[in-house]
Structures are given as structure tokens and as C-alpha cells.
Amino acid sequence: MQTLDCREQKCPHPVIETRKLILASRGEPLEVLVGDETARENVTRMAQSQGYQVSGNPIEGGFALHLSRGEKATPTLPQQAPAGQTLVYISAETMGAGSDELGRVLLKNFFFTLAELETPPSSIFFVNAGVKLVCSDSEVRETLEKLACAGTDIAACGLCLEYFHIKDQIAVGRVTNMLDIVTSLSEAGRVIRP
Numbered sequence: 614m615q616t617l618d619c620r621e622q623k624c625p626h627p628v629i630e631t632r633k634l635i636l637a638s639r640g641e642p643l644e645v646l647v648g649d650e651t652a653r654e655n656v657t658r659m660a661q662s663q664g665y666q667v668s669g670n671p672i673e674g675g676f677a678l679h680l681s682r683g684e685k686a687t688p689t690l691p692q693q694a695p696a697g698q699t700l701v702y703i704s705a706e707t708m709g710a711g712s713d714e715l716g717r718v719l720l721k722n723f724f725f726t727l728a729e730l731e732t733p734p735s736s737i738f739f740v741n742a743g744v745k746l747v748c749s750d751s752e753v754r755e756t757l758e759k760l761a762c763a764g765t766d767i768a769a770c771g772l773c774l775e776y777f778h779i780k781d782q783i784a785v786g787r788v789t790n791m792l793d794i795v796t797s798l799s800e801a802g803r804v805i806r807p
Contacts, residue, residue, distance in 0.1 A: 615641070619656075620648035620675045625726045627652040628659050631680075632729075635663050640682040648675040697802025698735035701727070703743035708807050717752070723807050724756040728763070734805065736766040738794050739786075744769040744777065749784040757785040770794065 617634050619627035627647050634643060643665075647653050653676045657667045666683035669676050707716025708723055727733065737760065739747055746753050747769045761767050767786025774780040774788060798804060 614644055616644040616646065618646045619652065620646050622648070622652075624651065624655065625722050628655045629726065629729045631656050632659060632663070635660065635665065635680070642682070643680040645678045645680060646672065646675060647678065650676075652676075653678065697800060699732075699803045699805065700797055700801040701734045701737040701805045701807070702798065703737060703739045703746065703807070704741045706742045706745045720746075720807065721753055721756075724753045724760075728756050728759045733760055733763045733765045735801075736768060736797060737786075738789070738797065739767075739769040740773050740794065741770075742773075742777070744773040745779065747785045748779050748782040750782070751784070754784055761785060768793065 615634060615638060617630060619630055622630070627645070631643075631645050634645075645656055645660075647656055653669060656678055657669070660667050660678070660680050664683055665680040667678055667680055669678040671677075703720075705716075706720070707713050708719035709716050737757070745751065747757060747767060748754075751757070757767055768789035769783060769786055771780070771788040771790055774783065780788070
């Protein structure tokens with residue numbers, strides 16, 4: 614039985630690392646160690662969605678989760694994927710409202726998780742203050758580079774880059790315009806706006 618120790622990791626790392634191990638283990642029993650109740654719940658929910666039965670017990674520093682292959686959960690309603698490409702629209706350098714510090718952490722985790730998906734989005738469009746994320750000093754630059762290497766089109770609004778006087782600092786992707794953004798949004802099968 615393989616053991617994955619995620620007790621020192623914070624969201625979303627325990628779920629992502631567990632998912633990677635599930636995909637690599639081909640149904641073998643697994644043990645995952647997590648550091649808090651939230652990670653226990655999130656890993657349990659994800660593992661069950663992948664057809665694993667989960668039992669657990671408290672241990673020093675968190676919980677030990679035992680994953681064994683069961684029946685894959687069947688959705689109650691048939692899900693149809695929307696036709697067209699998936700586009701992510703970023704209009705700020707933070708995620709959500711309230712604390713900007715927390716918003717930066719959430720957005721960083723969002724991009725990290727997005728890069729770990731089996732199928733990355735087709736495009737990510739950056740507008741307004743979101744264009745700062747494609748610049749050389751961005752905390753998410755490496756993750757955006759990883760997405761670009763996986764085939765995601767990274768595009769930043771040229772007018773926005775000019776407004777913030779950072780057009781010369783773009784480090785990832787390409788410069789685009791409003792016609793391209795509006796056309797892509799109107800033709801997308803799904804638009805994600807964190």
C-alpha cells in the first residue's frame with residue numbers, strides 16, 4: 614500500500630497530490646495523511662468521486678485516510694459538456710472580495726489547480742488589473758508558463774497593459790485587443806470567471 618503524507622500541505626495540494634496518486638495507482642489501496650479537517654473532507658470527497666471508499670482515523674498531526682477501490686459514483690443527472698472551448702476571464706489580480714492578501718493567495722491556488730487539470734482551458738484572457746499577472750514579477754508567472762506549454766492561449770489586453778505602463782514587462786503570452794476578447798467570449802462553450 615502506498616502512503617502519501619500531505620500533513621504539512623495546505624489546500625489545494627492534498628487533493629491534487631491524492632488525485633495524481635489515484636490516477637497512477639490503478640485502483641490499488643492507498644493511505645493519505647492529511648493535516649486538518651478541511652483536507653480530510655476535500656480528499657474524501659474527491660476520492661469518492663473517483664470510485665474509492667474512504668475510511669479514516671485521527672493520528673498525530675492530522676488524519677490517516679485509507680482509500681480502497683469501490684464503485685465510481687454515478688451522477689444523478691447526465692452531464693453534457695458544453696460545446697466550444699473553455700475560456701478563463703481574469704479581470705483582477707486578486708480573487709473575490711474582502712481581503713486583497715487572501716485574494717492573491719486564492720488566485721495563486723486557482724492557477725496552480727487549473728494547471729493540474731487533465732484538460733487545461735483553451736484560453737485565458739487578462740483585462741484591467743489582471744494584466745499584471747502576465748508580467749515578469751508576477752507570482753503566478755511560472756504557472757502561466759506551464760499552462761502555455763500545455764497549449765493554453767494566454768492573452769492580455771493591450772489597452773490595459775498601456776494604461777498600467779507595463780506593456781514592456783509582459784513575460785507570458787501575447788497582447789490582444791477587445792475585438793478578440795469579445796469574439797472569444799461570445800464563441801466560448803464555457804467561460805470561467807473566478
